[in-house]
Amino acid sequence: MKRWLAALLVLALSAMAQEVLKVGVVVSATGPAASLGIPERNTFLMLQEMLDRTGGVAGRKVQFIILDDASDTTQAVRNTRRLVEEGVVAVIGTTTTPASLGMIPVVAEAKVPMISLAASKDIIHPVDAQRFWVFKTPQTEELMARAIVADMVARGVKTVGYIGFNDAYGEGWARFFEAEAKAKGLQVVASERYARTDTSVTGQALRLVARRPDAVLIGASGTPAVLPQRTLKERGYAGLIYQTHGVANPDFLRVGGRDVEGTLLPAGPILVAEQLPGTFPSKRVALDYIQRYEAKYGIGSYSTFGAHAWDAWLILKPALERALKRVDPAKDLASFRAALRDEIEATRNLVANHGVFTFSKEDHLGLRFEDAAVMVRIEGGRWKLERTFR
Amino acid sequence: MDVTILSFLLLDGLQNGVVYGLLALSLVLVFAVTRVILVPIGELLMFAPLSLVWLLEGELPGTLWLALALGGAWALMARGRGALLPLLGGVGLFLLFLVAQGRPFLAHGAVVLLVVYLGVATYRVFFQPMRGATVLSLLIMAVGLHVAYQGLGLVFFGPEQFRPAPLLSGEVMVGLSWQGVLVLLFAALSLAGLYLFFRLSLFGKALLAAAENHLGARLLGIRPEEAGMVAFAIASMLAALSGLLLAPLINAAYFMGFMLGLKGFVAAILGGLASYPVAFLGALLVGLFESFTSFYASAYKEALVFLLLVPALFYQSLRARTVEE
Numbered sequence A: 001m002k003r004w005l006a007a008l009l010v011l012a013l014s015a016m017a018q019e020v021l022k023v024g025v026v027v028s029a030t031g032p033a034a035s036l037g038i039p040e041r042n043t044f045l046m047l048q049e050m051l052d053r054t055g056g057v058a059g060r061k062v063q064f065i066i067l068d069d070a071s072d073t074t075q076a077v078r079n080t081r082r083l084v085e086e087g088v089v090a091v092i093g094t095t096t097t098p099a100s101l102g103m104i105p106v107v108a109e110a111k112v113p114m115i116s117l118a119a120s121k122d123i124i125h126p127v128d129a130q131r132f133w134v135f136k137t138p139q140t141e142e143l144m145a146r147a148i149v150a151d152m153v154a155r156g157v158k159t160v161g162y163i164g165f166n167d168a169y170g171e172g173w174a175r176f177f178e179a180e181a182k183a184k185g186l187q188v189v190a191s192e193r194y195a196r197t198d199t200s201v202t203g204q205a206l207r208l209v210a211r212r213p214d215a216v217l218i219g220a221s222g223t224p225a226v227l228p229q230r231t232l233k234e235r236g237y238a239g240l241i242y243q244t245h246g247v248a249n250p251d252f253l254r255v256g257g258r259d260v261e262g263t264l265l266p267a268g269p270i271l272v273a274e275q276l277p278g279t280f281p282s283k284r285v286a287l288d289y290i291q292r293y294e295a296k297y298g299i300g301s302y303s304t305f306g307a308h309a310w311d312a313w314l315i316l317k318p319a320l321e322r323a324l325k326r327v328d329p330a331k332d333l334a335s336f337r338a339a340l341r342d343e344i345e346a347t348r349n350l351v352a353n354h355g356v357f358t359f360s361k362e363d364h365l366g367l368r369f370e371d372a373a374v375m376v377r378i379e380g381g382r383w384k385l386e387r388t389f390r
Numbered sequence B: 001m002d003v004t005i006l007s008f009l010l011l012d013g014l015q016n017g018v019v020y021g022l023l024a025l026s027l028v029l030v031f032a033v034t035r036v037i038l039v040p041i042g043e044l045l046m047f048a049p050l051s052l053v054w055l056l057e058g059e060l061p062g063t064l065w066l067a068l069a070l071g072g073a074w075a076l077m078a079r080g081r082g083a084l085l086p087l088l089g090g091v092g093l094f095l096l097f098l099v100a101q102g103r104p105f106l107a108h109g110a111v112v113l114l115v116v117y118l119g120v121a122t123y124r125v126f127f128q129p130m131r132g133a134t135v136l137s138l139l140i141m142a143v144g145l146h147v148a149y150q151g152l153g154l155v156f157f158g159p160e161q162f163r164p165a166p167l168l169s170g171e172v173m174v175g176l177s178w179q180g181v182l183v184l185l186f187a188a189l190s191l192a193g194l195y196l197f198f199r200l201s202l203f204g205k206a207l208l209a210a211a212e213n214h215l216g217a218r219l220l221g222i223r224p225e226e227a228g229m230v231a232f233a234i235a236s237m238l239a240a241l242s243g244l245l246l247a248p249l250i251n252a253a254y255f256m257g258f259m260l261g262l263k264g265f266v267a268a269i270l271g272g273l274a275s276y277p278v279a280f281l282g283a284l285l286v287g288l289f290e291s292f293t294s295f296y297a298s299a300y301k302e303a304l305v306f307l308l309l310v311p312a313l314f315y316q317s318l319r320a321r322t323v324e325e
Helices: A002-019 A034-054 A073-085 A097-110 A141-154 A168-183 A202-211 A223-234 A250-260 A269-275 A283-297 A304-326 A333-345 B003-034 B041-056 B062-078 B080-100 B104-130 B135-157 B178-200 B202-212 B214-219 B224-250 B256-270 B276-296 B298-307 B309-319
Strands: A021-027 A062-068 A090-093 A114-116 A134-136 A159-165 A187-194 A215-219 A240-243 A264-267 A350-352 A355-357 A374-379 A382-388 B171-173
Touching: A021 A034, A021 A073, A021 A304, A034 A062, A034 A283, A034 A304, A062 A073, A073 A090, A073 A097, A090 A097, A090 A304, A097 A114, A097 A134, A097 A168, A114 A304, A141 A168, A141 A240, A141 A264, A141 A374, A159 A168, A159 A202, A168 A187, A168 A215, A187 A202, A187 B298, A202 A223, A202 B003, A202 B276, A202 B298, A215 A223, A223 A240, A223 A250, A250 A374, A264 A269, A269 A283, A269 A304, A269 A374, A269 A382, A283 A304, A283 A350, A304 A333, A304 A350, B003 B041, B003 B178, B003 B202, B003 B224, B003 B256, B003 B276, B041 B062, B041 B104, B041 B135, B041 B224, B041 B256, B062 B080, B062 B104, B062 B135, B080 B104, B104 B135, B104 B224, B135 B256, B171 B178, B178 B202, B178 B224, B202 B214, B202 B224, B214 B224, B256 B276, B256 B298, B256 B309, B276 B298, B298 B309
Parallel strands: A021 A062, A021 A090, A090 A114, A114 A134, A159 A187, A159 A215, A215 A240, A240 A264
Antiparallel strands: A264 A374, A350 A355, A374 A382
């Protein structure tokens, strides 16, 4: 009797599986990266609701299987394996760079397309046999570093200092920022590191102040980015202070308070969507996303990180529609996944929250910094658009 | 390297060092009395300022429910007359929190009491039942609690940092804020307080006796459970007060307890988990070392600080004797 029931259940499940398109999602809804992962998860919950209401993609139901990796690489890899076995057509995620890097071999082996929500360029560059399957939506450090250096040059900065996390985030920024700065004729006079959990950066700040740079870039993300800026101010540093787009959330303003007034940072256009000129390509998409997100989670609740998740779906949805015309996933999942990957790579001029995506065989990021970055200044506890690069 | 930078680095190292020192003292005390290496001490430190932030915004922090739940378990385990203390304590704590919402002065006292209650309940519920267990089992329990409390900290307070207003604002001179002076003063006072407590009061002497020799102390009528509770109470009080004083300087978040606790642990190891003065001096050494390495080689700071453990462990391994009591 029990066996019968089990067999029936399996039949029923496989019958359902033919109908539903499963999309695997891995985000860091808990752990140190949770402030990024939670809006991403919320965005997918919102998408799920929307798709259930409108009937999915090309007449097929879509189901997001959302798993939490707790900001941990091992967990992210395990989740990815599980999703592949569940028969997902694509994997979206995860929030952090190290965990995303860990997922690449898994999706490459299983031949499943993946869209990462993490920042580092290493995730999609160079496009080798494994990264053939991998795309990503957030701007890279390289792209944003270009924006920062362009802004510094425009302001007549000659010497710069750098202080960043002593992990992949800070090292990535150090590498790309210092290379870009040297290429544009700026002199890098100090390069310091600190840990996210550090309780004091006095030593590093003193070293920076002693070298008297015209500007300092803080390569950190979230509220831990406040500490060096406050220490620099306390030690009497009066030059320009730049932060990265990793601080673009309300908590940074709340903890930073008066200490972060006047800070310059590059950001995705969605951060200042309503201040953008009407000709800016992302403006309309971004305002739409903000309105939907705030309708569900409250006024002022949106963040730029959730918008990366939305962008991933903006890319995936038309690719799914096109791939469905070519292959039926219920008959041949493997070739559907391959077709989907090709269709993602064929994305051209797709206007999203954070810029305009045009993928190619060599470029799986697909953003130009003119469309994907704007300079923002913190003024009166708010983000104020300083300039665009268009 | 000029005199100004040197003095800044010294002050910075001192300020961090004394906090590590207080944690190291707590670790040594708890270890001596109960054989527990109190890994979650960093979490107890972190609970205080974050609960304060919540309380001042007029909300009851999640830590209150955690403490009350543990207090309930404590009362169940004690039953009879012994249940009176946790029950009354829990009710008192709850009422105090209701009154203290949005009142800075009361709120500070309330969160210190909360953390002390939580610390003692932790001992009563988790460690006392495994009194006879090996140091390793106790350590496993402590690590488990650290992970659980840190996770609960994330659930209660979210992933971001918070910064309570300093008790005293402004700077005494460049490089030293009044809040920093408070931290130093508090360290000096607690050192003196602990010294007097152990030298002069009967209870302190009983605690030392229990630390020295459990069996002997029991023969003289000192109850090891009580000694354990007092040790936990002192440790959590020191942690809570350090947390409250430190938080305006460092931005408190759910994840910072571990690093602070770990550096306190390094200092305690330098003192062989046995000597209070060496542990405290070790903590100052860790603080100063950290401050200077962050100036000269910031990328390797953490590694260099923990490298301090190697010679200390080597020394300990040379003089270790395998004598179980």
